[in-house]
Every structure is written in C-alpha cells, then in structure tokens.
Amino acid sequence: MMIAASLFGMAFAGPARAQASPDWTEPFPPFRIAGNLYYVGSKGLASYLIASPAGHVLINSDLEANVPLIKASMEQLGFKFNDIKILLISHAHWDHDAASDTIKKLTGAKYMVMDADVSVVESGGKTDFQYANSPDSLYTPTKVDRVLHDGDEVKLGDSVLVAHLTPGHTKGCTTWTMRVKEADKSYDVVIVGSPNVNPGYKLVNNSAYPQIAADYQKMFDVLKSLRCDIFLGAHGSYFDMETKYPQMKEKGVGAFVDPEGYKEFVTEREQAYKRELARQKAAAQK
DSSP states (O other): OOHHHHTTTTSOOSSOGGGOOGGGGSBOOOEEEETTEEEOSBSSSOOEEEOOTTOEEEEOOOOGGGHHHHHHHHHHTTOOGGGEEEEEOSOSSHHHHTTHHHHHHHHOOEEEEEHHHHHHHHTTTTTOTTTTTOGGGOOOOOOOSEEEOTTOEEEETTEEEEEEEOOSSSTTOEEEEEEEEETTEEEEEEEEOOOOOOTTOOOSSOTTSTTHHHHHHHHHHHHHHSOOSEEEESSGGGGTHHHHGGGHHHHGGGGGBOHHHHHHHHHHHHHHHHHHHHHHHHHHTO
C-alpha cells in the first residue's frame, strides 16, 4: 500500500456534515472480498456484509442516504436486505451509524455496540465527547440490543467476529477481526475502526475525555498485536480500496491481502498521533 494512500490521516473522517465528502454517498460496485465477506458500501464509506444461510451480519449502517445503496448492493450480489440479522458498527460517529435506526426498523436486525459507545448511539450523538453540541452531528437515537465488551464474539451461522476495543477516536471505537476461507486457505481479516485524531480533538487536558491520550496509545498497541492478512477499514481510503479493487480481476483475493500495507498504515497513523500529542503538550506549557 502506498504511504500516500494512508495520508488521508488528519483529513476529516468524522461527523461534521458541512465537511462531508461527496464520495460518502457515491455508489461503488459491490464485490466479494473473500469467502463469505463482501463489500456493500459507498466509494467513501465502507460497509461489510458477512453472509450465511442463517442470515447476514452488516457492519456500518452509514448515512440515511446510504440505505438504498446498501440494499441495492446486497441485491446485486444476490442477497436479501431483509435477511440482515445483526447490525454492527466501527464507531459511534454519524457517518458510520446514522442509519442504524432505519435499518433496524426495516430488517428487525439486532444492534450490537461496544459498551463505551452505547450512550452515544442511544442518545443520537448527544453524549459524544467532541460533537455533543454540534446539531449537524446528531442522528436518530437507536436502542442497542446487545452491549459488547472487548474481546466479545459475535456469531451467526459459521461466522465468528471478534470485537476489539480500539478507543480514542470514540470511546468505544471497535476494530473487527474474523477468519475467512477462500478455496483451501484461511485468511485473518482486520477491519480497522479508526486511528484518526480529528481536527479539534483535545489530547491534553480534555475534561470530557480525560484518558483520551492513553486510549489512543492503547488502540495502537492493540492494532499492532493483531494478525492481519486482509486489511480493511471503516473508510476505503484506509486500505487503498480504489487501487486494489481493479486488481481483483487478476489477483482475486490476493488484491486485498496486504499485511505489510496494514503495518505501514498503523505505523504512519501512530506517528501522526504522536506528533499531534507533542504539539498539544508543547502548546499547553506555554
């Protein structure tokens, strides 16, 4: 993966609608990544389908405007939208969870969220440490059916997803891992929640989130500990999706097998975080 592709970094990937990227609602061809794991998101906002005869798991509801897109993508792949049984998210920012209430009502899916993000989800963003007072960041409050904790497993059919608490970007930011089989080979999949420090985030003397700096470091420690073959994330830009997608015609699943790109991404994001932390510490001492 090219370093340039990961330098979306400090670019805004959070919930201020005034800065929403047009590609967040731009259709992207749905495709099978490997095994029973599929991409059904837009060009800029990633959503993943884990399909099984017992029903499907959807990761990230995204924006209200994305619901028809997700539905159409699933149908194009031969799946029924109404067969979504479990709804998960990467983190409680509106660009990844604003449509959760709609999808729950349309499908009856059980909504499962990491414990530290539950209050934000159920308040529609009103308890978010950064955006609680930003009207454009709010969304329809959504009842959580199962509260997840670090290391919890979400199972449906033969699929098992593991929820890893990777806090900082939100208090309950979640990185998902699973294993998929393609032909006679198994792959470790990592779907990164978010390692970004959004503009305006206070890493020093943050009364609304006192442990934010420690949580970011915990997040990087967790990401560095994960085994990764197939590198994915909450935005396609994390894993250079637009470059890798056309390569599938020749490489198949190999297009998304990128353990070195994953390591490179995590290293670059940690370095960016440390630079920002050092800058804020220096400013606080003046």
